[in-house]
Amino acid sequence: MSEIFRAQVDIDLRVNGEQVAARVIAGQHVIDFLREELGLTGAHASCEHGVCGACTIRVNGQAVRGCLMLAAQLDGAEVWTVEGLSDNNTIRDLQDAFVARNALQCGFCTPGMLVSAEELLAQGGIPERGKIREHMSGNYCRCTGYEAIVDAIETVARQRAGKANS
Amino acid sequence: MKASAGGYARANDLGHAIEMLGSADGMGRVLAGGQSLVAAMNMRLTTGDLLVDISRISALSGITEDAASLRIGALTSHAEIGTDPLVRTYAPLLRDAVACIAHAAIRNRGTIGGALAHADPAAEFPACVLALDATIHVTGRDGKRAIPADDFFHEVFETALQPDEILTAITLPKAERDERQTLQEVTRRSGDYALAGLCLVRRRAGHRVSLLSVGSRPVLARHAMAHLDAGDIDGAVAALRAEIDPPSDTQASAGYRRHIAGVLLRRAMADLTGEKT
Ligand SMILES: Cc1cc2nc3c(=O)[nH]c(=O)nc-3n(C[C@H](O)[C@H](O)[C@H](O)COP(=O)(O)OP(=O)(O)OC[C@H]3O[C@@H](n4cnc5c(N)ncnc54)[C@H](O)[C@@H]3O)c2cc1C
Numbered sequence: 283m284s285e286i287f288r289a290q291v292d293i294d295l296r297v298n299g300e301q302v303a304a305r306v307i308a309g310q311h312v313i314d315f316l317r318e319e320l321g322l323t324g325a326h327a328s329c330e331h332g333v334c335g336a337c338t339i340r341v342n343g344q345a346v347r348g349c350l351m352l353a354a355q356l357d358g359a360e361v362w363t364v365e366g367l368s369d370n371n372t373i374r375d376l377q378d379a380f381v382a383r384n385a386l387q388c389g390f391c392t393p394g395m396l397v398s399a400e401e402l403l404a405q406g407g408i409p410e411r412g413k414i415r416e417h418m419s420g421n422y423c424r425c426t427g428y429e430a431i432v433d434a435i436e437t438v439a440r441q442r443a444g445k446a447n448s
Numbered sequence: 449m450k451a452s453a454g455g456y457a458r459a460n461d462l463g464h465a466i467e468m469l470g471s472a473d474g475m476g477r478v479l480a481g482g483q484s485l486v487a488a489m490n491m492r493l494t495t496g497d498l499l500v501d502i503s504r505i506s507a508l509s510g511i512t513e514d515a516a517s518l519r520i521g522a523l524t525s526h527a528e529i530g531t532d533p534l535v536r537t538y539a540p541l542l543r544d545a546v547a548c549i550a551h552a553a554i555r556n557r558g559t560i561g562g563a564l565a566h567a568d569p570a571a572e573f574p575a576c577v578l579a580l581d582a583t584i585h586v587t588g589r590d591g592k593r594a595i596p597a598d599d600f601f602h603e604v605f606e607t608a609l610q611p612d613e614i615l616t617a618i619t620l621p622k623a624e625r626d627e628r629q630t631l632q633e634v635t636r637r638s639g640d641y642a643l644a645g646l647c648l649v650r651r652r653a654g655h656r657v658s659l660l661s662v663g664s665r666p667v668l669a670r671h672a673m674a675h676l677d678a679g680d681i682d683g684a685v686a687a688l689r690a691e692i693d694p695p696s697d698t699q700a701s702a703g704y705r706r707h708i709a710g711v712l713l714r715r716a717m718a719d720l721t722g723e724k725t
Pocket residue numbers: 331332333477478479480481482483484485486487522548549550551554557558559560561562563565566570571572573609613614615616639640641642
């Protein structure tokens with residue numbers, strides 16, 4: 283292999299607000315990096331081909347599939363996982379609403395659900411249920427049947443809109 | 449299963465990327481949004497690729513206009529295309545397509561250049577650029593080429609791109625003031641690849657009809673277009689069903705795809721004329 287292409291790549295990034303420097307294998311995806319190198323096991327690697335959404339995390343302000351991004355691409359990136367968004371209270375109301383409405387059973391899909399839902403909620407306003415369903419259509423849940431998840435997201439949208447207006 | 453890449457390199461600019469592809473001895477692989485490529489790597493459908501990451505080349509991203517045409521950089525994401533005001537005004541077909549492509553998180557990273565270079569016959573953008581009569585711009589070691597969309601798609605995942613070439617942008621004629629564009633498709637669930645889909649453009653020069661998921665590449669339905677130009681919708685539906693040769697697979701039979709292609713054409717015409725089907 284020529285010198286140009288690296289089997290291991292050095293990256294510098296911020297994860298949940300903390301500076302991280304690492305050397306990663308060229309083909310490693312972001313979820314394996316977060317889980318195995320940084321011990322952040324909130325985001326799950328499940329289908330690993332973009333279908334289920336269990337790996338959804340926030341990179342540079344956008345919700346993305348962690349399994350479809352390489353760790354090598356993270357140099358200079360700002361990454362937030364469900365752990366960081368929990369610790370800084372960004373999604374506390376959403377988590378409370380998920381618990382109150384039983385929007386999780388086994389909880390495997392929940393970290394991805396929360397990050398995806400937060401992206402929609404951050405746009406503001408009270409989205410129609412159809413819009414919530416459409417936005418969440420890339421996140422699979424094998425337990426709940428989705429109704430409670432949509433309820434929880436809708437509840438939080440109303441609460442936040444109420445706060446913004448008061 | 450885990451991906452096995454041969455190596456990774458980040459390109460600073462287009463010239464750098466082409467140089468690196470050239471030095472990869474045939475193993476070079478452009479990495480754009482990664483929404484098809486990384487999935488394929490994770491499934492080990494491809495191994496040992498020397499990845500040339502072009503995703504940071506800002507000159508390849510963004511949407512601009514001149515008097516007659518719209519230019520969309522290869523790295524422009526599906527999400528950007530879905531919300532861009534120029535696209536809404538001058539190429540609404542592309543905006544409608546975005547709503548049909550995958551899910552929000554995938555649209556945040558997937559790029560139009562990647563979707564065209566990938567050339568999945570079930571993807572929306574390839575069929576759209578055919579219907580819009582767009583031009584695909586590529587650059588390689590031997591310089592630049594401008595390829596009509598009509599000549600770009602060869603087979604499943606095969607295009608006119610040479611191994612050392614990078615798709616840089618597409619240009620397309622701006623929609624005329626009274627031009628109409630519509631996309632119709634049948635999917636089992638939101639965000640799934642369509643069982644069949646159809647783009648219809650009506651402009652002064654005539655109708656353009658293209659289809660996705662009915663063959664090994666997106667197709668232009670020339671006979672149906674001629675019948676529509678003559679004002680004969682029934683004739684167009686019959687011609688359309690005769691001129692496509694859809695596959696049978698686990699998703700749908702050839703006969704069903706042929707049937708819904710005709711239904712989609714009627715829906716598209718009804719959408720243009722404001723009638724209900
Ligand atoms: C679960 C899921 C569902 C999806 N559903 C749909 C859908 O319904 N409809 C749809 O159309 N798409 C769908 N997609 C695919 C998505 O639109 C991809 O974004 C797109 O196919 C590839 O774009 P990319 O930028 O991610 O390319 P990448 O994955 O980075 O690259 C794809 C291929 O194109 C090549 N390439 C990329 N950019 C260039 C360039 N500029 N020049 C030369 N070669 C290049 C790469 O080398 C690679 O071979 C789906 C994807 C997933 C994971």
